[in-house]
Amino acid sequence: MNAQMIALINQIIVFALLMAIGFTAAKVNVITKDGLSALSSLIVKIIIPSLIFSVIAGSGVTVQEFLISGKIALGVILAYFLMFLASFILSKMWKFEEKTANVFVAVATFGNMGIIGIPLLLATFEGSEVNVCISVYTIIDQALLWTVGVYLCSRHQRNSKNIKSALIRMLNPITVAVILAFTILLLEIPIPALLMDTIVGIGGTTKYLTLIYIGGTLAFVSVTQIQNKPSIFMIVLVKMLMLPVIVYILLGFFLPELPRMILTIIVGLPSMPVIAIVAKSYGSDDEFAAGAAFVTTLACLITIPLVSLATSFI
DSSP, X not given: OOHHHHHHHHHHHHHHHHHHXXXXXXXXXXXXXXXXXXXXXXXXXXXXXXXXXXXXXXXXXXXXXXXXXXXXXXXXXXXXXHHHHXXXXXXXXXXXXXHHXXXXXXXXXXXXXXXXXXXXXXXXXXXXXXXXXXXXXXXXXXXHIIIIIHHHHHGGGOOTTHHHHHHHHHSSHHHHHHHHHHHHHHTTOOOOHHHHHHHHHHHTTHHHXXXXXXXXXXXXXXXXXXXXXXXXXXXXXXXXXXXXXXXXXXXXXXXXXXXXXXXXXXXXXXXXXXXXHHHHHTTSOHHHHHHHHHHHHHHHHHHHHHHHHHHTTO
């Protein structure tokens, strides 16, 4: 077992422990539903934007390194195309009603990069190339999430205002953090050390607070409702096990091993919880989205190490 595999497994164990702490805290009423709601707002509006800003702006990546990141961007686009295609085919196979079909495609495509992906990648891999991969993926991911993702969750309404709404939603703390960080990086604008240390410190709490939050939310999910949605488990099989291996093989034709492995892990990330929030705001099937986030988050503790092990033999 190589050092990368050991580091990955160690981080998954830490993730499991943090989620268990959150789950237990919710069960004994240390964390309430209202408390989780407030924590969610803090995470999305301050903590994750701080992490993304510190990763990009403080990465030390040069403009030249970003200019040669076109192959990484191509890899991200390829990965998204395959996830969209696979989820669309599966939604047709299951013959969902429209609201559920659209949400199925969304949760089977968009992974939980901010809460699980970035902390896991930063703890497992080293080097500026990691920051480049995260930066490129985050830009494409956010652009697609707040346009295509919102469209999927609102498509059943046949509302012409959905595109405008999606564009407005793109102006959120995370995308603002991405834009500011890239502006500072590309223009080489100096950031006062005290300010940067503060932002780095806030971003550094991401892994702990977000995983405790996820564990807490799992305590309030109805297992019975999930048992009545077996299609959710198909997401685990296809998105989190089969597609990462396929993507790893295809990326081998034009990407070096490190970015290839990073994008492979990203493809296998669990469903993004924010899809449930967006779905609820548009009257779509938010229960399916919440159930998918629950199942895939637990499953990733097993599937990510399995994917890493499988790719080590390729």
